[in-house]
Each structure stands twice: as C-alpha cells, then as structure tokens.
Amino acid sequence: MPELKRIGILTGGGDSAGINACIRAIVRRAAKEGLEVWGFRDGWRGPIDDEAVLLSLDSVSGILPQGGTILGTSRTNPFRKVQKGGKTVWEPTEKVDRILHTLAKREVQVLIPIGGDDTLGVAWRLFEQHGVKVVGIPQTIDNDVAGTDYSLGFHSALSVVTEALDRLHTTAQSHHRVFIVEVMGRDAGWIAVLGGIAGGGDVILVPEEAFSVDEVLERIQERYARGRTFSIVVVAEGARPVELGGKPVAQEGKVDSFGHIQLGGVGYWLADRLRERGLECRVVVLGHLQRGGIATSFDRLLATRFGVAAVEFALQGKFGVMVGLRGHDIVAIPLGEALSQSPKPVDPVFLKLARAIGVR
C-alpha cells in the first residue's frame, strides 16, 4: 500500500455515549502521524452522497464528554437483502459504486466505521467484495457484537438503567407497587441482565429465553408472601412471551433498511396481561434515554483505546478487522469471524449470577 496519508471515519446505526471520545482519539492519534482524517456525515449516507468534513485537532477539542456523534448517524444500507437458493445474501446496490467513487475521489485509503453489526456488516462486505480497506470499531449499547467483551456505549447505557432502577425502587417501595421497566436489547439481554443485577431487579426477562406471564406473576406473588410489597420487573424489548408463540412484541409494519422490525411494547403488553390476572402495575420504558447523555469513564477509556488501536492497525496494514477488548487487551478480530457469531447472546455467567441471588 502507498504511504498512508488519509483516513475516513463514519458513525452508523443507533448512537450511544462515547462515540465522540472515540472520534477524538482517532483524530489525535492520526495527527501524531501527520494523517488527514475525513469524517463522513450520517453513517453510510456520507460516502454515498460524498458529504464529509475535515477533522482537525480543533474540531475535536472539547468533544470528549459530549454524548451522541458530531458526525451524525443513520441506518443507511448500501446493500440489498435477497434470497438466493434458500439463503439470505446481500447484493450491492448502485450506492456501493457511489461509496467506491467517493473514496477514490477523496483519496481516502482506509475507512474506520464505528457502529454495531449492521454498520460493521457493510464494512465487511465492502472489504470482502470490493477491496475497501476497513478497520471497524464496535459501538452499540446492546453489546451484541461478538469478538469483543464490550462494545462502546454499553457501559454508559448500563449506568442509566442502574440509576433508573434505583429511582424506581424508592417510589415502588413507597406505593407498594409493581414496576415493569422496559430496556433496550433487540436480540440479546446484556442490558437487561447486567443492568437488572446492578439495579436490583426482581425479575429479568431476556430475548435468549422465552418467558410466560404466569411465571412472572408467580415470582411477584412469592415476594408478596415474603412480605415484599413491591417488585421490579426488567424486560428487554426483544423478550419473547410464550403466549405470543415465543415472538417479540413489535411495532407492526415498521422495518428498517437492514430488515429489522421495530421492537417495543413488551412492557405494556406484560402489564396488561398481569392486570387481567388482578395485579396492578406501572410501566416505564427507558428507550432512548439509554443512548443519550454523557459517557461513563469506562466508555471514555474504551473509546480512547479503540480509537488509538484502529489508527495503529491501519498503520500496520491490518484490514478487514475490528478492534475488540478481550480481558484487558485490545486485539484485532477478523470482521467476518466477529459477524458470523453476532448477535452475541448474553453470557450465561450473568444469568447464573442472577439466579444465584434469587432473581428469575
């Protein structure tokens, strides 16, 4: 490869706290090597529409604690999902040509996409099918990208959930109430389980294991029998009631460009079923509060490590990989390997931990 002079970055999919800290780290590390960094706007839309901004040390000054992404994000997908011989394949659309054209025109030699498995999946296909040199950074509050212990943004979302559960506990106790708290987590229960344990949830419902309304009721009644007149049920948006055939509660007809149905509503659905059984409850949907706001110190450190490592992998000519955290180490993981195991289910160690302290 000719000497590295110019890299591009973009942030795609659902945002989270910590992205800006990562952008800052990339720009600062790149500056030490005299590299130019172009930031594409709004995920994959940026290179498709050739919209980019030159990122200098000045433009990233002060963004460390800011939530969101200064580049904007979108769920733009330049590939199209088609069925071939009973298999799902992603075919390039003309948007892929536009991306290739933009990168060539701007002489961007390496692209660093920051996002979850959708954004990284596009990166992988651009690398594999079109030879684009990519180094991915896993960022999603859902923590469901395989190959890394933690994705950027997950820890900050957990802290929001924990604080919310702490707050709900006091009012639940005062009013002797049952609260159902719906948290994010489309395919995996990382936020529900780790947030639920940290915040003292009594019942935790995850996409990995179907649940029945009667089990939930039984658990709440057991608590009443022990003199606990309040309960907190933490339910992941992707949790699957057996009463619905093990399918999640979805917003009818709303599908994004990656083919994901918009989830949401399981909290209200469960509350209605419990009310039918004579149990009064309140519902709180934490929703996008989990993605907004400032990053925790853990996420700022992870963002800085990920950003620095991504630039260093690019300098070393390691492409078609993503950065990942394994234990204390930052490693390069082949994107194909990480994506073939995504979405990564919640580690059973944490489900066991919940059971060990009597949480369903």
Ligand code: F6P
């Ligand atoms: O970023 C992942 C995620 O948080 C999922 O848990 C959730 O289903 C989705 O984003 C919702 O995103 P939006 O409302 O922005 O489309």
